[in-house]
Amino acid sequence: MSRLAIIGGSGIYDIDGLEDAKWQTIETPWGQPSDKILTGRLGETEMAFLPRHGRGHVHSPTTVPYRANIDALKRLGVTDVISISACGSFREDMAPGDFVLVDQFVDRTFAREKSFFGTGCVAHVSVAHPVCERLRGAVKASAADITLHDGGTYLAMEGPQFSTVAESKLYRDVWGCDVIGMTNMPEAKLAREAELCYASVAMITDYDSWHPDHDTVQITEIIATLRGNAEKARMLVRAVAETLAGPHPDCPHGCDRALEYAIMTGPEARDPDIVAKLDAVAGRVLNG
Ligand SMILES: CSC[C@H]1O[C@H](OP(=O)(O)O)[C@H](O)[C@@H]1O
Numbered sequence: 252m253s254r255l256a257i258i259g260g261s262g263i264y265d266i267d268g269l270e271d272a273k274w275q276t277i278e279t280p281w282g283q284p285s286d287k288i289l290t291g292r293l294g295e296t297e298m299a300f301l302p303r304h305g306r307g308h309v310h311s312p313t314t315v316p317y318r319a320n321i322d323a324l325k326r327l328g329v330t331d332v333i334s335i336s337a338c339g340s341f342r343e344d345m346a347p348g349d350f351v352l353v354d355q356f357v358d359r360t361f362a363r364e365k366s367f368f369g370t371g372c373v374a375h376v377s378v379a380h381p382v383c384e385r386l387r388g389a390v391k392a393s394a395a396d397i398t399l400h401d402g403g404t405y406l407a408m409e410g411p412q413f414s415t416v417a418e419s420k421l422y423r424d425v426w427g428c429d430v431i432g433m434t435n436m437p438e439a440k441l442a443r444e445a446e447l448c449y450a451s452v453a454m455i456t457d458y459d460s461w462h463p464d465h466d467t468v469q470i471t472e473i474i475a476t477l478r479g480n481a482e483k484a485r486m487l488v489r490a491v492a493e494t495l496a497g498p499h500p501d502c503p504h505g506c507d508r509a510l511e512y513a514i515m516t517g518p519e520a521r522d523p524d525i526v527a528k529l530d531a532v533a534g535r536v537l538n539g
């Protein structure tokens with residue numbers, strides 16, 4: 252059985268057209284998720300929608316409860332997660348209004364909990380390929396009528412301030428990144444730990460700070476572009492739901508088995524309180 256979750260970023264606080272739609276409160280051992288989670292069906296596909304910043308945009312990129320969000324989705328039986336985020340562009344040819352199907356990340360965040368694991372139960376998963384290629388392929392196949400760039404490196408910064416010109420040029424000219432945002436990390440890492448397939452659609456809202464003709468990022472410009480993109484994002488969600496209808500295949504890239512050999516702490520040395528907190532995320536390997 253599969254269930255597709257959409258994590259909606261800035262400007263995306265609900266999705267429409269769900270049958271049997273209801274907002275559900277999900278409790279997690281990692282605290283409250285950003286908001287209630289909207290569940291329902293789009294055609295044949297079971298859906299879940301979570302507004303990353305909460306309805307009304309309550310959470311900053313630093314205070315988004317990333318662990319509770321991913322745990323809550325896992326508890327709801329989610330198998331696939333697609334993030335839809337606003338981002339700045341480092342490339343002239345990736346223009347405001349375009350979408351980028353991210354395939355790599357540089358994680359520069361530093362003030363967030365980045366793992367479900369730690370003292371008492373240590374695990375190391377691979378995030379060499381942080382995005383599920385099967386899910387990325389499904390998004391790509393569903394993106395008719397949208398200017399979608401296939402692949403791009405997303406720099407995740409701490410924020411909440413936008414970058415200085417020097418930082419923007421470093422990320423662009425020296426590090427070769429394509430887009431910048433504040434939220435996809437540690438979300439993508441946590442999704443991998445929770446054995447969820449994860450893909451990220453970055454909607455370009457601005458040219459960040461490097462561009463000689465657009466050297467300050469303005470929130471008014473971002474909001475205007477997001478409004479213009481909202482319908483395209485909704486169309487994309489409906490189309491992906493249709494593409495993914497049917498039983499969930501074993502992930503050919505192993506996202507759904509990421510913890511298979513990842514846990515280092517021997518069974519006798521594991522802290523039972525931590526193991527209990529990991530029931531949803533790692534129950535398959537800890538209690539299986
Ligand atoms: C509204 S501009 C900055 C804000 O927008 C992006 O949020 P999200 O990734 O959730 O769409 C960016 O990462 C910042 O949090």
Ligand SMILES: Nc1ncnc2[nH]cnc12
Nearest residue numbers: 337338339431432433459
């Ligand atoms: N330029 C930018 N930097 C970081 N996050 C963003 N979100 C939208 N535009 C952004």
